[in-house]
Amino acid sequence: MNAAIEKGLSHADQTKVVEVGRGVLARVGEIVRDSMDVGEASVLVVADERTWAAAGEAVDASLRAAGLRVEDALIFPGTPALYAAYEHCETIRERLRETGSLGVAVGAGTLNDLVKLASGELEQPYTVVGTAASMDGYTGFGAPMTRDGVKVTMPCPAPQVVIFDLDVAAAAPPNMVGSGYGDLSAKIPGGADWLLSDAVGWEPLHPLAWELVQGGVAEALARPADLAAGDPDAYAGLVNGLILSGLSMQVYGGTRPASGAEHYFSHLWELDHLGQDWEPPLSHGFKVAIGTLAMSAFYERFFLRDVTAEAVEKAIVGWPAWETIEADIRSRLSGTLADHCAKETRAKYIEAPALRERLTQVLDSWGTLKPQLEKQLIPARELQAMLKAAGAPSVPEDIGITAATVKDTFLSAAYYRSRYSVLDLARELGWFDELVDEVFAPGGLWSELSPLD
Template sequence: MMDDILATAVRDADQTEAVAVARGAADDCGPLLRQTGDGAPLLVVADENTWAAAGPQTSRAASSAGLQLAESMVFPASPTLYASLDNAAAIRDAITAADAAMGREVLPVAVGAGTLNDLVKMAAHELGRRYVVVGTAASMDGYTGAGAPISNDGVKITMNCTAPKAVVFDLDVTAQAPAWMVASGYGDLAAKIPGGADWILADAVGIEPIDEHVWKLVQSGVREALAHPRELAAGQPEAFSGLVDGLVLSGLAMQVYGGTRPASGAEHYFSHIWELDHLGADQDPPLSHGAKVAVGTLAMLAFYERFMARDVAALDVDAAVAAWRPWEEVEADIRRTFTGALAEHAVKETRAKYVDGDGLRQRLELLKQSWPATQARLEEQLVPAADFQQQLSLAGAPSRPQDIGLDVAGLKATFPKAMYYRSRYTVLDVAREAGWYDQLVDEVFANDSLWS
């Protein structure tokens, strides 16, 4: 079934044209490379670790398919390769040098995980060139996405690029990836649970209708893919099929949808806020995206539990509207919550989803009317936070705030920031609009069995 869904996603995605996920896929990718590049010679870009993981298989496959290979660009394994503008420029230069050496335009092939993919994605994009990625770790869902997060002078920006033309994942290779990368992919895929619930709520109040086709692409395999944390941690190749499919589908769904809503909700804002605080940035390797998302996901599942315990159908809309704060007060609170440029950002983002009293009444009435159906849909979507925490720990992923260097107070303090961080409507907004926000956050931390 997942094969059909993947084929549908590739058909409907506007940038990625071919995806191969299988055991031995790197050994077998010659014909795909030939077709994708229309016979162009290849430039493989890797680092010493990722080259060792899949470089020889990819090169042999290309040669067997009759393709020429420019001299590979292999970064040293140490120091850790960063997704920086400088490294992207070096790859761009290597591509043009390879063009000259081969006498025609080469097809860049990133052999690696997130960082290498982002760097080659950006270098190729700047040259107006397509590229292929042979993924070496199931570490996040950005392989098939169009954005490339790049840092410049210590500031992280997401460059809008073009997604890879083809994606290859060899399950035998991904099963051998370092445990922290597998844990990261597990966390990033798990985000689809609360992220999907946020979309259900945004749909219920008429803010962002669910695209059922895209929903199916991104959500169908998530539960099954997350159901084998032990096997993933043990590096069993078969268990990786669901995880890799899920991550690839998530990126493709963003292409089909033309935005990131299908793949992320409030749990990602926790991660982004910690990223901006440089949480774990000086570790080697730096704290991964998925590690932060895992803890954000746990926090959101805990929040959802408290939210679902409320009687939405009995919500007193008049009281909520009467207690609704005017924009000036909200803005003042945002400026107390954030400092500097982030405060300006949060003011702008929150303003975009702020409504006056009449607008609030309308939203809350819609929520109440639709609640029987919405509640059923949310119950089907969500999983208990404690069960999920257990799964995270079996997968070797962070399962408590201290696993990513945060204390419980730090996690709690991220809740108001996450609510203000983006204009995207999530359960945090529903709770704020219903007048329940502070109480629900207190309830999340009242029972400390999840956090200690």
């Protein structure tokens, strides 16, 4: 077992067993039998037509060969793509209840989330057999779910057992690895945001959670072309990195280790149903990839300026009252989104005296903090090339939007969560609007004057 995963499991409170490797599929039955307290329960494989063909039938056979009592599999249609809707969770939950069985999810994000929530509502463990390195939620708790027309993350425990056959992952559709690569690339600017948040005393670093999520990122992102080519050996780093990301969230008790402001771009576009009607639907990781590049480019523009005593004094003089900020939020956004952003931004707003203290703290540590942040980041153009090589989006048009849409999302992203990021520091210093303009100026990452070769 990967040493970092073993360390993470020793501190995680929900996932107990992780098996990653080539040929692991044949051992699913014995792993489930030996790792879960099945007792008198049977097991139920939950898949869709695609994941059943990719791995589900083999999983079912392995479970039976291990002597477990196996119910007839619950197989959803493969087309259109299964959506994380609560009614599907109810279908799974009732089948588990009626048969007295424990769930074995065979699939990626959606199937994992549906079985996770159904099992959580029955207060029983489950196993997931991953079929694609498409996201970091395999070992994460909570399930994003659409219920009554609203997408919410519903609380439920992570899987007790996670099994990943690298040959199966390598055979998944190319867009799946591109999605996972995009999701994991977010740990780069997301980590920088956490370092910054720690520096101002907002969300202190958790040493073990940081080690788990950041320790394997470089290896996981190192072979994008081999991943796109379907080389199973290249998948070990990516799969381990995605699993470690979920374990870091278990250790921390929240999503802070795995995401920063780059994720808010994705969340906001998901609220606008971007790509929901695509076949397959536009993945979370694809949207995150573009948010990651946007934030990487923003950091680069930020570093071209210097935090000085003069800059701090100027920022304090120009710092607006809360009423002015709330009015700006409500002039740009409407309805429940405006209410949400106002509540989240109010939680991190501070008055001018406290702002002086915070910015002085940044000023005093800038000589060591700036190099630390720069070391954490990958240059935006380099990261763009890596994403493209892995089959992930590298320009906004890859996800059906324009650079102008990304630019318009920046301020909403700054308002979206109470979590502190470089967007907040830029707003507090009075640099925000100018930096966003610079990101999208001629010669910038996505300008017509500087296409990616």
